Amino acid sequence: MSLSIPAPLEAELDELVTRYPQKRSASLMFLHTLQEHFGYVSPEAVEWTAAKLGLAPINVFELVTFYPMFRQEPLGKTHIKVCRTLSCALAGASDLRKHFCEKLGLDAKAHVPQTTPDGNFTVEFVECLAACGSAPVVLVNDTLCEKVDASKADSILAEGKSGGAQLRAAGTLSK
Amino acid sequence: MPQEYRLILKHADQTGYTPDIECYLRHGGYEALRKALATTSRELPDGKKQSPQEVIRDEVLKSGLRGRGGAGFSCGLKWSFVDRRSGKPIYLICNADESEPGTFKDRQILHKDPHQLIEGMIISCWANDVKLAYIYVRGEFPQAARIINQALKEARAKGFLGKNILGTGVDLEIHLHRGAGAYICGEETGLIESLEGKRPYPRIKPPYFPAVLGLYMCPTIVNNVETLCAVRHIVSMGAGEYAKLGTVNNTGTRIISLSGDVKRPGYYEVEVGKATLGELIHHENFGQGLRPGRSIRAIIPGGSSSKVLKAGERFKLKRKGADGQMTTVEVDLLDLPYDFDSLQAAGTMSGSGAIIVLDDTRNPVDVLANVSEFYAHESCGQCTPCREGALWMSKALHRLTHGEGRKSDADYLLHIAQNIQGRTICAFGEAAAWPTLSFVKKFKAEFEARGAADEAHPGKPPASH
Ligand SMILES: Cc1cc2nc3c(=O)[nH]c(=O)nc-3n(C[C@H](O)[C@H](O)[C@H](O)COP(=O)(O)O)c2cc1C
Ligand code: SF4
Ligand code: FES
Numbered sequence: 187m188s189l190s191i192p193a194p195l196e197a198e199l200d201e202l203v204t205r206y207p208q209k210r211s212a213s214l215m216f217l218h219t220l221q222e223h224f225g226y227v228s229p230e231a232v233e234w235t236a237a238k239l240g241l242a243p244i245n246v247f248e249l250v251t252f253y254p255m256f257r258q259e260p261l262g263k264t265h266i267k268v269c270r271t272l273s274c275a276l277a278g279a280s281d282l283r284k285h286f287c288e289k290l291g292l293d294a295k296a297h298v299p300q301t302t303p304d305g306n307f308t309v310e311f312v313e314c315l316a317a318c319g320s321a322p323v324v325l326v327n328d329t330l331c332e333k334v335d336a337s338k339a340d341s342i343l344a345e346g347k348s349g350g351a352q353l354r355a356a357g358t359l360s361k
Numbered sequence: 362m363p364q365e366y367r368l369i370l371k372h373a374d375q376t377g378y379t380p381d382i383e384c385y386l387r388h389g390g391y392e393a394l395r396k397a398l399a400t401t402s403r404e405l406p407d408g409k410k411q412s413p414q415e416v417i418r419d420e421v422l423k424s425g426l427r428g429r430g431g432a433g434f435s436c437g438l439k440w441s442f443v444d445r446r447s448g449k450p451i452y453l454i455c456n457a458d459e460s461e462p463g464t465f466k467d468r469q470i471l472h473k474d475p476h477q478l479i480e481g482m483i484i485s486c487w488a489n490d491v492k493l494a495y496i497y498v499r500g501e502f503p504q505a506a507r508i509i510n511q512a513l514k515e516a517r518a519k520g521f522l523g524k525n526i527l528g529t530g531v532d533l534e535i536h537l538h539r540g541a542g543a544y545i546c547g548e549e550t551g552l553i554e555s556l557e558g559k560r561p562y563p564r565i566k567p568p569y570f571p572a573v574l575g576l577y578m579c580p581t582i583v584n585n586v587e588t589l590c591a592v593r594h595i596v597s598m599g600a601g602e603y604a605k606l607g608t609v610n611n612t613g614t615r616i617i618s619l620s621g622d623v624k625r626p627g628y629y630e631v632e633v634g635k636a637t638l639g640e641l642i643h644h645e646n647f648g649q650g651l652r653p654g655r656s657i658r659a660i661i662p663g664g665s666s667s668k669v670l671k672a673g674e675r676f677k678l679k680r681k682g683a684d685g686q687m688t689t690v691e692v693d694l695l696d697l698p699y700d701f702d703s704l705q706a707a708g709t710m711s712g713s714g715a716i717i718v719l720d721d722t723r724n725p726v727d728v729l730a731n732v733s734e735f736y737a738h739e740s741c742g743q744c745t746p747c748r749e750g751a752l753w754m755s756k757a758l759h760r761l762t763h764g765e766g767r768k769s770d771a772d773y774l775l776h777i778a779q780n781i782q783g784r785t786i787c788a789f790g791e792a793a794a795w796p797t798l799s800f801v802k803k804f805k806a807e808f809e810a811r812g813a814a815d816e817a818h819p820g821k822p823p824a825s826h
Contacts, residue, residue: 205536207450207493208577210558218500218539239558252560253541255500267501271462272665273620273717275731313544313735314462314665315501318620318715319627328503 189230195223209239213246217256225260262301262308264346267325270311273318282322283311285339307346363636364646368614369590370630373473380508382515385476391521393597397484398529417488421592424600425612430456430585431713433701440489440582442572449579453486453494457586458540458547460499461664462735463715466616466628467586471505475512481589483521484596486533489582493534497552500541509537544739548787549583562743563787587616608634611700615714617641622720623648639695642718655720662704663712665732666792668799670694676707725804726811729796730758736793747790750781754797766815771808774801
């Protein structure tokens with residue numbers, strides 16, 4: 187399967203390369219941009235990035251496997267990242283994640299990212315989101331939600347079910 | 362009365378203050394840059410001549426500014442280590458990875474006043490002959506990435522960035538670079554590797570001191586967001602005035618991130634050392650104390666990597682009396698001035714300025730289990746003591762918090778932690794070991810009791826759970 191990169195996206199990627207004295211430096215920004223466009227980083231995206239930057243595919247693949255934000259399969263349209271680190275844990279992050287899981291019919295005991303069968307939601311635990319003063323916090327796609335209690339959690343889910351325009355990312359972030 | 366002193370966050374939360382360049386310019390933005398660029402060379406009493414750039418670097422040194430990213434190292438001194446004779450380009454990187462648990466101050470600047478950071482960076486670049494710089498923003502800050510990109514565009518359009526900035530003949534470009542969710546990217550050499558498009562494996566020092574062998578093996582300055590903002594104010598008000606803020610050897614202001622068991626968590630900019638730990642937690646201008654009926658059990662004073670302080674601990678501090686004589690005073694934990702030196706004297710650190718308060722309903726075993734899971738997850742894996750040790754500690758704590766602990770786990774944890782520190786490539790090793798060392802030493806009875814209870818009732822979760 188080959189990757190189809192629309193011309194504007196390719197132009198955006200080409201511009202990224204010009205930001206660095208060495209092409210390889212652009213690889214993280216490439217992966218972000220491709221993931222934002224396709225929803226995940228496919229083997230084709232890895233190959234394509236490597237060819238574009240003059241690298242061996244392994245040099246790109248090892249980034250995908252190391253950096254937690256890159257994913258190799260599509261996740262839910264509404265991606266709920268619940269912070270599990272100390273300040274949020276003190277404010278009930280564990281119950282909050284459980285709440286999300288139970289409402290979505292996911293396994294509250296499993297600590298790996300989980301996606302609903304309809305592909306609408308993914309719930310996962312992440313480390314400190316640097317918003318500890320308003321714990322517990324949740325990053326929903328690109329939107330930070332603070333002091334999330336059960337009722338706020340429910341409105342996040344309702345928003346997600348209704349198409350979630352407010353929680354949707356608006357295009358790629360490299361520009 | 363202890364109160365906030367807003368220098369960096371002066372405008373950030375004012376109604377109507379927006380992150381665009383027009384608003385920044387209306388509030389005196391980029392005036393410090395103009396002042397810096399207009400600096401003239403000067404002759405020192407010993408006859409040596411300082412170029413305008415050297416004058417700015419000297420001001421930063423004299424201001425006493427210490428890095429706000431964690432280590433509290435003198436910014437001016439760091440700049441003085443930069444190898445300026447190598448003939449290679451010099452790079453500057455703003456560390457906006459903000460990933461030390463408990464810290465949420467750089468976020469405020471990035472979101473609310475991005476041009477202040479950019480102005481601080483342009484001045485710092487100009488003073489250090491840097492032509493290309495990066496802002497490394499953590500991946501989990503997508504909004505900040507958008508705002509910074511927009512701000513960079515605006516600064517370019519106004520001629521503050523690009524070719525021949527403000528007609529000086531100097532070229533400067535600043536770009537945004539995004540991380541992707543790994544804590545170790547906050548460590549400066551890991552950050553550099555990440556910026557080179559690699560896994561963020563920290564480099565060993567020596568020889569890889571960024572000031573000599575940094576980005577692309579060229580001399581590189583890595584500074585925290587807040588540090589670079591402070592540079593703007595030092596230029597604007599002068600080193601002497603800046604140094605009047607704060608206390609001796611702990612000058613200027615600092616943004617404290619307060620979280621955990623307080624009534625009013627939040628970020629508070631204060632003159633360094635002018636408020637005590639107790640005031641920051643209890644005073645009505647800051648944390649406003651704990652919830653009704655609760656008392657302090659422990660305080661993590663400088664991000665989750667710093668050693669915990671236990672309620673009731675007392676520390677000896679050296680103080681200069683009115684007669685100029687040094688005396689030693691003994692103070693309660695809550696009376697420790699919140700500055701770099703006092704926290705160090707108390708055996709811990711002010712680190713990233715993040716205070717996490719734990720009240721008497723919290724069990725130190727559960728708290729350490731949470732903290733330790735973070736380090737087990739975030740070790741980059743290069744060094745065996747760190748990779749394995751962080752995981753072993755986390756596993757032992759998992760068992761202690763799941764009804765399967767042993768009384769000997771307390772000593773086991775100490776043993777592992779002691780064998781990590783000092784045996785690793787980067788300071789993450791210490792960051793992972795210190796919480797365990799301090800929690801288990803200071804709350805040994807609680808750890809042993811938890812293990813002993815599990816041994817008495819194997820498989821049964823302890824009652825406090
Ligand atoms: C494990 C680890 C994580 C770090 N994370 C950060 C961070 O998120 N942000 C930061 O500014 N500095 C962080 N630092 C400190 C940096 O290595 C570096 O000292 C700092 O960015 C220098 O800036 P400053 O001198 O302005 O403080 C970290 C250090 C270590 C060892
Ligand atoms: S100390 Fe830990 S984080 Fe640092 S280089 Fe070694 S394994 Fe990686
Ligand atoms: S601990 Fe959750 S945002 Fe920091």
